[in-house]
Amino acid sequence: MGADYLPYVAIVLTIVLSIGLVGVILVVNALLGPKDLSGAKSESFECGNPPADTSRKRFSVKFYVVAIFFVVFDIEAVFLFPWAVMYRDLLKSPVYGSIALAEVLVFTGVLAVGLWYVWKKGALDWAFDGARSGGTDD
Amino acid sequence: MKDLLMLSPIWLSAMTGILVLVIDLLSARKAPRGFLGYVTAAGFAATGIAAVHYWNGSALEAPFLTGMLALDGFGAFFALLILLSGAAAALFAIDYLPQHGSDRGEYYALMAFSVCGALVFLTAVDLITMFLGLEIMSLSVYIMAAMKQSSARSTEAGMKYFILGGLASAFLLFGIAFLYGATGSLNMVEIGRYFLEHDPTRDYLFPQVAMILLVAALGFKVAAVPFHMWTPDVYDGAPTPVTVFMAGAVKAVGFAVLARLLLTVYQNPAFDEMPVSIPGLLLTLSILTMFVGNILGIVQTNVKRILAYSSITHAGYLLLGGYATMGVAGSSGASVLNDGVPFYLLTYVVSTVGAFGIVSLLGSRGEEDMSLDHIAGLGRRHPVLAALMLVCVLSLAGVPPLAGFMGKFFLFREVLAVDPNGNLPWVVIAVLNSFIAAYYYLRIAVYMYFREPGREPVSAIRGVPGYVCAGIAALLSIWIGLFPARYIAASQEVSRDSALVIATTGDVARPAASRSGKR
Numbered sequence: 001m002g003a004d005y006l007p008y009v010a011i012v013l014t015i016v017l018s019i020g021l022v023g024v025i026l027v028v029n030a031l032l033g034p035k036d037l038s039g040a041k042s043e044s045f046e047c048g049n050p051p052a053d054t055s056r057k058r059f060s061v062k063f064y065v066v067a068i069f070f071v072v073f074d075i076e077a078v079f080l081f082p083w084a085v086m087y088r089d090l091l092k093s094p095v096y097g098s099i100a101l102a103e104v105l106v107f108t109g110v111l112a113v114g115l116w117y118v119w120k121k122g123a124l125d126w127a128f129d130g131a132r133s134g135g136t137d138d
Numbered sequence: 139m140k141d142l143l144m145l146s147p148i149w150l151s152a153m154t155g156i157l158v159l160v161i162d163l164l165s166a167r168k169a170p171r172g173f174l175g176y177v178t179a180a181g182f183a184a185t186g187i188a189a190v191h192y193w194n195g196s197a198l199e200a201p202f203l204t205g206m207l208a209l210d211g212f213g214a215f216f217a218l219l220i221l222l223s224g225a226a227a228a229l230f231a232i233d234y235l236p237q238h239g240s241d242r243g244e245y246y247a248l249m250a251f252s253v254c255g256a257l258v259f260l261t262a263v264d265l266i267t268m269f270l271g272l273e274i275m276s277l278s279v280y281i282m283a284a285m286k287q288s289s290a291r292s293t294e295a296g297m298k299y300f301i302l303g304g305l306a307s308a309f310l311l312f313g314i315a316f317l318y319g320a321t322g323s324l325n326m327v328e329i330g331r332y333f334l335e336h337d338p339t340r341d342y343l344f345p346q347v348a349m350i351l352l353v354a355a356l357g358f359k360v361a362a363v364p365f366h367m368w369t370p371d372v373y374d375g376a377p378t379p380v381t382v383f384m385a386g387a388v389k390a391v392g393f394a395v396l397a398r399l400l401l402t403v404y405q406n407p408a409f410d411e412m413p414v415s416i417p418g419l420l421l422t423l424s425i426l427t428m429f430v431g432n433i434l435g436i437v438q439t440n441v442k443r444i445l446a447y448s449s450i451t452h453a454g455y456l457l458l459g460g461y462a463t464m465g466v467a468g469s470s471g472a473s474v475l476n477d478g479v480p481f482y483l484l485t486y487v488v489s490t491v492g493a494f495g496i497v498s499l500l501g502s503r504g505e506e507d508m509s510l511d512h513i514a515g516l517g518r519r520h521p522v523l524a525a526l527m528l529v530c531v532l533s534l535a536g537v538p539p540l541a542g543f544m545g546k547f548f549l550f551r552e553v554l555a556v557d558p559n560g561n562l563p564w565v566v567i568a569v570l571n572s573f574i575a576a577y578y579y580l581r582i583a584v585y586m587y588f589r590e591p592g593r594e595p596v597s598a599i600r601g602v603p604g605y606v607c608a609g610i611a612a613l614l615s616i617w618i619g620l621f622p623a624r625y626i627a628a629s630q631e632v633s634r635d636s637a638l639v640i641a642t643t644g645d646v647a648r649p650a651a652s653r654s655g656k657r
Contacts, residue, residue: 099200110156113156113159113160116160116163117159117163120163
């Protein structure tokens, strides 16, 4: 009965310790740290966002498109890594070697069509002029 | 190789989508995209032939596919319903989309991807595969629902469906997580076997919570009360061909998965002793759905919303069939789906696809006012469309000798056959509800034929594919009503496959004081 819960004890301990550590650091910082605030110091570091701002702020929708593409093609890489690791083992089997190769070719083929699609639609152009959206200009 | 053939419906539908996407890229920017509708429909036809031909219940051979999908007659039957709705949605769109300023090739590609997802969702045995199929299907439908970019209502429909669909997906995942927590498996058959071999009466908590979450998630997809709130707004706001697909394919696949999941996982009869039992829950939902759908349907003045509430009501009748599961002679006591349900879904899909499809042909050049006043006098201005609409609507109402009547008659008869005395009150309620529903169906007919056209009588799209599709739907509504024997036989056959067979090693674990009653 008790032994079943042992793994969870470790998780709970981790949570408690991490919250505790954050608390200790904040408290020690507040007690010992020099407080010498000036205007430049309270600005956000490098390219960080302003910590408090209106939530209705606008930014270019282009970032959204780029982020989506990044996720899509990043996933491709994430799937290719384990495939590459397993491929040497799979080659030992006469059947699965070719199946694995065919599968990864289909997978990248589908993604290549996707890349072609976003390219052709002009979604990769940062300065989108609309002229290239949707098919070729014949 | 055999696996590739067995899986051909799934990859054929996906390839159709990719092919449509490539053709769309290669065609001139300003060229109309309607021809892609024919490509999609042809792809779906090939998919359907492959499904009927190859889905015979034999297992996949490759080790990484073992126990992942169940490709059997049950799958093939519902695959045909999905493909029928999908092909109709593609063909109705050929003339609809240009009229409403959203003639884009992506619509047809998304329709094919959505069908592919629906097929995976339908056939999955592994619960994660099932979830993936659901998401492939739903994400495509969310986009298609918001496809009419100029229309705020369409955007709202897409957004609403997306948010509530996300909620339903979360319910489904939680339900899967509870089943996994209780049994340590994600495979329906394995979970069912665990529950058969370990007496589930000892600890009902996880399977109980999982069951409620799964019914809620799939109840959302089939638009059962109280998970129906999105239905009228989404069906009304979405482009009408998309509504055809949602009311036809999504609902059919939702019922198929609900039946297979509950019947396979909760096969042990001891589950009837759960505090909230499956038959009890489904019966409650069924009666609620019938009444709420009908009463709200009566007060609607918009044809699309009337049909949306009609589709909610039909979910109620179908849930009654889901409640009255049947025992199988000579088996280990596993109950299967009531054999009236697949046939009822067939009649419902044919008629509702026709009705929504005809609505998609009414109204042109971006305007789409589907209020009853607007279709007044349709019988005089567009006699063919009005006649086809009349057939589909009367079939939905269940007027003999149309398909809808045979569907209701057979379903109610089979529900009564399970338990003649116990089920009588519920069947009486269902029949009473059919009478209530007749009011709003006949209202459409009255407005079409007995009201003078208003100041701005409705215009109609004149397009061959839409008319042909509507004609086929109306003809099928009559044909199935007159000659139902083949379809009923098919329905009886596939419902036997609804619960996946679980080979157990020992006796079924039952509680000490076991009841031997059927579900």
